[in-house]
Amino acid sequence: MSEHAADTHQHIRIRKASENNLRAVDTDIPKRRLTAFTGVSGSGKSSLVFGTIAAESQRLINETYSTFVQTFMPSLPRPDVEVLENLTAAIVVDQERLGANSRSTVGTATDAYSLLRMLFARYSTPSAGGPGAYSFNLGEGACPVCEGFGTEASIDLDELLFWDKTLNEGAINAPNFAPGAWLFQTLTAGTQVDLDVPLREMDPQMLDRLLYAEPGKVKLNGANMSYSGLVTRIKSSYIHSEREVKQKHIRDFVERISTTAPCSACSGSRLNDAARASKLHGHGIAELCSMQVSDLLAILRTIDEPGAVPLLEKLSLVLESMVHIGLGYISLDRPAATLSGGEAQRVKMVKHVGSALSDVTYVFDEPTVGLHPHDIQRMNQLLLSLRDKGNTVLVVEHKPEVVRIADHVIDLGPGAGVHGGTICYSGDVAGLLASGTRTGEHFTQRVPLKEQVRTGHNPIEIRGATEHNLRAVDVDIPRGVLCAITGVAGSGKSSLIHSTVAKQEGVAVVDQSPIRGSRRSNPATYTGIMDPIRAAFAKANGVKPALFSANSDGACPECKGAGVIYTDLVSMAGVAIRCERCEGRRFTDEVLEYQYQGLNIADVLNLSIERAAEALGIAKAKPMLERLNQVGLGYLKLGQPLSTLSGGERQRMKLAINLGQGADTYVLDEPTTGLHMADVDRLLKLLDEMVDEGKTLIVIEHHLAVVAHADWVIDLGPGAGHEGGTIVFEGTPHDLAAGNTLTGIHLAEYVAGA
Template structure:
């Protein structure tokens, strides 16, 4: 790349950024270049890139819309920064899952299915109508039996109610219908049932009203409410959504109470008989959607019709981009909600590669998550392509392979939380290597192969594994050692471990599924730590423990224990301001008079895990805090809202909780997610401790440091999708390096050679 011009218009100027833990950060970022942000977890990378630069760009763009339009947009407060100059429009390509809508697929999310529908509406024989006739999201094209979902559900009524009880005795066992709850009161006071009558004695009409009645207005006291049958409400609120996006306790209930089956009319294709009858090149649109994208790309290239030639070319380019980014093993009918965070991010990325818009700022959050070293090279090529189109590319990343291609690096730290928030280095990669910062020192760091591997205490056999693309896999997982399961994206790692090992007795899984919780949830509530803390306060002051919960009696009445007042400004964006009554401390003044060793409850919740670990030197609180410290979360504040944690922080929080469970086998899914190079060594020490305590640890991982540190490796491949699904190597890392001929072997060989 040519040198960066000194003209100030060619840099994004950040002056005095103080968002979260940033300490008056000022830095210049070159425009139309690739800048990588490094630093330990919690050092302030996301606060600078997402919370300051991207947030202000998007806020300013939103302000250009009419007030009426703004009222439908999420409210964005101005970041805490003195000045931001020369911003361009920011497009955030993050790892958030692509929505909980079961009707959204890879095809609909990328517009590939829309193009395919138009091609079928023009070339399909017999001709059945416009492109809408091939859409499962409109009545014209959807299967009438399943209404375009591809599956039918049957509710087991006896999982919803206990026929031996009356409503007053708690006959309804559906979540949110406990006796005296609001939903229960609507049912009991609706007038459709005798609340003291056993359900087994209900008439046919009473049963129908309880289970299937359509929404109807009823009076409960002086207020009007909507009553609807239990099954009717379940179908509207839970069954219409992607099950994976439901809250865990709701998903568990739905999985118990509902039997899902492939729709017998459309055979799961979601489409009408007419849509399935129309064919192009001997295939209907459902068959095309079910093909792996790389195969569909070859099929599309064979189509030749002057009338739709531009559309065929555009679809071909889009499919080729998906293959190039390492997603060729997916199919267009794969639901968006089932994609991993890394897959979702790469699907979003493809949308922008073909865009005609240039001179925008693309912001990426660890785009290499879920990628094998082989696939990281492809990702790097795409980042450079976006830059070379004239865009500014900002990437938060830990992998040295991505840092190596940067035009500019900004290293934050030196530590995490209160010990971070400063610029440790800003410049080129060569300068970072020589800088002496934690990141600079670790760029060339390599974990070595184990000198001696542990001896297994037994084995768990997996026989004939055939989930998804697995091809009747037989493999033995050794017990009492550290096993790493690896392979390129789509090779079958998750299908093998989550599908055939995770559900066995004594197995605990710490995966990447998001922690679902409101803005009231924090590490103290999520880990159960708040219980012993409240008990300690109650005991020291001779009062009820409920006083020390911001969700219960002790909550500030003005902000209901949130610490913030959310104000709806009607036609303009709402704002959140610190509650004046409690000054953000969340509790009543009376509660704050009660102290434990000189600290009130709000001061304790403001402590970091490390501070609290010293403050509670014994007991259950000390034990829980010790686990949080062990997984590298010593800098987190106890009362920090969960929605402010990064993906890696959330996963390590789960791991800390699971460490409390008596388990014999731990399954970890990419535990290096979000970890700085220096922290990977700490993770390896933690994995060793788990194994040395007598546990079996199975890690799905791409990071070569973890592979090198393993006792045993199971490598899947040789490729992804139908090119994968086989075990291509099992053995020690040393043997893989010495004898292996797989993609993983080649990359691990390069890695250990340094």
């Protein structure tokens, strides 16, 4: 092989990539190196890395399956790229939640639980059997009562009953149980219940009969009728029923009163008696899984079992990796669905640390989300270790601390959406700093400590907060200022704010949680812009507004207005393929003939928010379009599916909506997620404007630019899990940087680089 031929195989070669907003991009990415992809939000980073490289790798792997297997798989479209050569198998480690499967835990997601099961199967006494005997996902190990879920459906009696009312006054807060109604009569028939005694004062035995009586028969008006206790009936009719509840008011009622409690048989461990009885050096498997990982690691190091050394070493490696990337405060029995996007991504990373695979392409989406600066260094070590095993590591990232360790940087831009999609720089980090690009210019920029801070007033008082790991915390949060809540991941920041301030009246919580909506939901529908747009089209064309709804009359009958056909796969992520009938335009041909200002409805939904604010003369849509621009989302298209938005984009969209609703206090959970250094400046200006208008802003944040710019800082710690949960600092950024907390030390280093 010639030297030139050998060299060409050392790069992933891309020519004329035009996926989404990419403008015929040509680039070469070095293999077996760590490459960082930078640029402002919406510049095309994800389109290049995920939409082109990872997508084509997945498509080509699918084509290696037999024809028979392929008939059960969707035909993935080829990305819009002319040349894509020298790919390896791509493993995507993104921030998608670990699914809603209630059987999945951190232990099962990292394989740590599989190793623990093996350990107990071989070395515990009395042994319950093989590894399957310790699995809550298998009949041989699962608790027979809760079937391995660890919880049982329960009913919140405080939601179901008005304790201070009598039955005649309507003490039962449930549909169809009004005084005198048929179900009310069957409930009370055959009893000597006093209908005019408040429930709180009722005889306990009588109350127990009314609530929990097993199904039976009772005479009512001379006929034998079925009856059950109130709770018994609700559980059998709605909660344990296989039938779908169709009436919305009943669904709302069930959601309101339903709660879950640990299984009474297994105390939430999910395991049967035999599995719970097994002990390894005095410890049960459920006990070990309930410990935070850093404590579990310490216990494993005390186990002296010569034959188990290889297993213990392998399990310890997984747990050490979790500690290294800031997950030491999490327990293995924590349900996977409760993890944040950043935590979920780090859990996925752990799985690959000890992997036997090499020479594959790992693709990461902002792996530092949710990480304190203290933990970023350890995350970097993990990324470098994957590279050093001979893998190609591609990282979409904004944090300079991560970009700095890259072997190669590809910077996209110069702007977002239609203003992006080109390669602004490709080379090493030193070259980036001298490149004159927005990333290069902002790379070493530091936000200075705020010297003239605002003075707060009338503080929000928190007393005795004990949620999760909080240790009876007392703290005052000043109103009328920008207050940053800081601390390492797991220190108790979110627990403190979300269990107290966030529940108060007049507080808008702007977080990164998924946005509820159908697959047809988009920024236009979610923010309410779509209503005045439909009205404008209807008025201009003399037809009804419903024609311009992708949920109604005008929707393409093939894709039901989604623009794509979804294929849900059991074992992997679902796939969306563009609808051939409407070519992704969502509406029928008839609807697309109607125009407003020279555009049809599909054209309007294809406009960026920024362009729509300039071009659409629809007065009622203008304020929201301007607010979306204000929070830095001008590059999003009006019709972009909400499912494609990142956590940070979802949060900024919620912020835009809340800005128009007049809340007094805002809680923002890591608002810098997904923001380029240049965009952080814009966010800080917006936050300042909000405080200057009299708002109180409470920002849970790791980004040191926000901490430096705050008026007041409350730092939790000193560590994570049970090593956290206390207030370690309250005061100004200037005083924080002069102190010795972890956040203070990193803040001092940050501003010293200014």
